[in-house]
Amino acid sequence: MKVQNTGRNNIAFKGLMNNKLFLNSLEKISEHGTTFTAGVSLVMPLTIRPIAILSTPNVEKENKQYACANSICSGLIKFGMLSAIALPIENAVKKIDKNPEHFLKPDTIKKLNPNNSGIIESKSYRLGTQLMKLGTGFITAIPKSMLTIALIPIIMDKLFNHKFSEKINAQKQSSNISFKGGITDKIAKGLGKILDNSSYQKFITKHQNEEKHIAKHMSAGTDILLTTSFAIQTAKSDKIKENRKKPLIYNNLIGTAITLFGGYGIDKLICKKTQPFVEKFQQLHKDNPKLQKYIQGINIARPALIFAGIYYAILPMFSTFLAERIDKFTTSKSGVN
Numbered sequence: 001m002k003v004q005n006t007g008r009n010n011i012a013f014k015g016l017m018n019n020k021l022f023l024n025s026l027e028k029i030s031e032h033g034t035t036f037t038a039g040v041s042l043v044m045p046l047t048i049r050p051i052a053i054l055s056t057p058n059v060e061k062e063n064k065q066y067a068c069a070n071s072i073c074s075g076l077i078k079f080g081m082l083s084a085i086a087l088p089i090e091n092a093v094k095k096i097d098k099n100p101e102h103f104l105k106p107d108t109i110k111k112l113n114p115n116n117s118g119i120i121e122s123k124s125y126r127l128g129t130q131l132m133k134l135g136t137g138f139i140t141a142i143p144k145s146m147l148t149i150a151l152i153p154i155i156m157d158k159l160f161n162h163k164f165s166e167k168i169n170a171q172k173q174s175s176n177i178s179f180k181g182g183i184t185d186k187i188a189k190g191l192g193k194i195l196d197n198s199s200y201q202k203f204i205t206k207h208q209n210e211e212k213h214i215a216k217h218m219s220a221g222t223d224i225l226l227t228t229s230f231a232i233q234t235a236k237s238d239k240i241k242e243n244r245k246k247p248l249i250y251n252n253l254i255g256t257a258i259t260l261f262g263g264y265g266i267d268k269l270i271c272k273k274t275q276p277f278v279e280k281f282q283q284l285h286k287d288n289p290k291l292q293k294y295i296q297g298i299n300i301a302r303p304a305l306i307f308a309g310i311y312y313a314i315l316p317m318f319s320t321f322l323a324e325r326i327d328k329f330t331t332s333k334s335g336v337n
Helices: 008-017 021-030 033-046 048-054 061-098 106-112 123-139 143-162 172-176 183-196 198-206 206-235 242-284 293-314 316-336
Strands: none
Touching: 008 242, 021 033, 021 061, 021 183, 033 048, 033 061, 033 123, 033 206, 033 293, 048 061, 048 293, 061 123, 061 143, 061 172, 061 183, 061 316, 106 123, 106 183, 106 198, 106 206, 123 143, 123 183, 123 198, 123 206, 123 293, 123 316, 143 172, 143 206, 183 198, 183 206, 206 242, 206 293, 242 316
16 A cells, blocks of 8 residues: 655644744844844854864964964954944834835835835835845945954964064954934934935846845955955054964955855755745745745845855865965965075
């Protein structure tokens, strides 16, 4: 007698799709995508990446220590800066989501939501607001790299007992930014003016189909700018030993390049493999007014976790090892010449 499939997998999937914690998490990620990414980028560079770097064989101890210090500083500063700057913007966008009539002109609402189905249902609106939220990572990339360079000697001193002749101000005041009551409304009105801008409307309407990929693209752009700025600041720094600069720069360049190429490829594959799950999820919650926020949460969390997994967990040993080999190769070549 043929035994039929009991559908346990479908039951399990349906259970996950209806799980309140899962749905609430997706909604929060949608509303606070930049903060979520910063949180991931805090935990992994403080734990997994340093462990992987220190475990790398056949690499000079001090090169590994500098790479660890860079990882720790980068995670701390990224979380501090993005939490201080991104969180108010995310909260302001949330206010616009709930009450667009208060912050947007009627013509803007009509243009971005021609079907009058709710502003959050508009692809162009979601693209426009995600650009605002995720853009905070891009605009803070250069100051983040400068603060990272400034803090590396301090971390080297505190963790690895490397003494430096000059005490460096860690510029802690940058993490003490406070936002008083009422500022969220002012930020929301400012963001509303951007959405009211006709040129911005044309741009987000033209590229509205990129809404599901915007988190990935913004993350890639931010990483490229951050790595470039870090390389320039490292080369100029008089607080980092001269013979440790190139391995540190190569480490970042290699890590970013492989993360971006690998991340895009893996994300495309995962998108393809999980499409049936997403389609079932959409069908199950088709009448839920928060459906688009859930989908947006998935589209933010997926690339964030993929890129972080590659950069912080898989690559550290490889990039640290290869960076030192490239440095020794280029040094020997320049010595011969």
